Amino acid sequence: MSAPHDFGPAARFALYYAPPRESAWWRAGSAWLGRDAESGETLLQPAIDEIDTIDTIGDAGGSLHALTRSPRRYGWHATLVPPFRLAADVTPEALFAAAQAWAQDRAAFEANVEAAMLGRFVALRPADPASETALRDLAAAALRALGSLRAVQTAAEIAKRLEAPLTPRQRAYVAEWGYPYVFDEFRFHMTLSDSLDYPALGAHLVNAWNAKMRAAGALPVCGAAIFVEPEPGAPFVLWQRVPFAKAAA
Structure with a gap:
């Protein structure tokens, strides 16, 4: 992807979980969204049987492409450290080095996951406690390790976050960490759809994904990845993978 010096001051960086590139999980998720965030390739999305028979999908148009606009821009991922601008004295290389240092103490593991509804979205979620x-x-360890590299939020950025209905604890997290859904408020998810107005459509997508991935086994968590939004509104790209140094226990 882009070299570090190509990123301007408005670029936002994030530490995401992304499945290993060679895994069925990466291939399936990227194809589902229609974009490989690492290669930049546009992918042919799978046909979802019977999606055209659901007659209450409004503007979705019966196409998986139309149902995945937002997650396609972000790429196939789960947020560990939400997007942020770098502090004035922090370079992309310094962020990468800090992420590598954090990953040195992390061990690979597997997580049981399944597609489910998360509010009005379809997302891959943990399947057990x-x-x-x-x-x-x-995610908590990653945020603690990299949080000091973030630029101070502007008043406009804080105000935008606080427009959402948040609890006092979540508002305090916005003030300290720039994001309300961290630590005990964190919910691991890999988004598979836009917000859906029709429960039947969400259930159909959940069933389609789970049937597709039934034989894939557990999700391999053996590293993280730095994603970059080069400029506001641009698609996020996977810039650097950060493998965990320790083998699975």
Whole structure:
């Protein structure tokens, strides 16, 4: 992807979980969204049987492409450290080095996951409490390791975050960490759809994904990845993978 010096001051960086490139999980998720965030390739999305028979999908148009506009821009991922601008004295190379140092102390593990509804979205979610806890702990460790590299939020950025209905704890997290859904508020998810108005359509997509991935086994969590939004509104690209140094326990 782009070299570090190509990123301007408005670029935002994020530490995401992304499945290994050679895994069925990466191939399937990228194809589902229609874009490989690492290669930049546009992919042919799978046909979802019977999607055209659902007659209450409004503007979705019966196409998986139309149902995945937002997650396609972000790429196939789960957020560990949400997008942020770098502090004035921090370079992309310094961020990469810090992420590598953090990954030196991390061990690979597997997580049991399944597609489910998360509010009005379809997303890949932990399938058991142990997986939920392991993934939440991973995100918390990443945020603590990299949080000091973030630029101070502008008043406009804070105000935009606070427009959402948030609890007092979530508002405090916005003030300290720039994002409300961290630590105990964190929910691991890999988004598979836009917001859906029709429960029947969401259930159909959940069933289609779970049937497709039934034989894939557990999700391999053996590294993270730095994604970059080069300029506001641009598609996120996977810039650097950050493998965990320790083997699975």
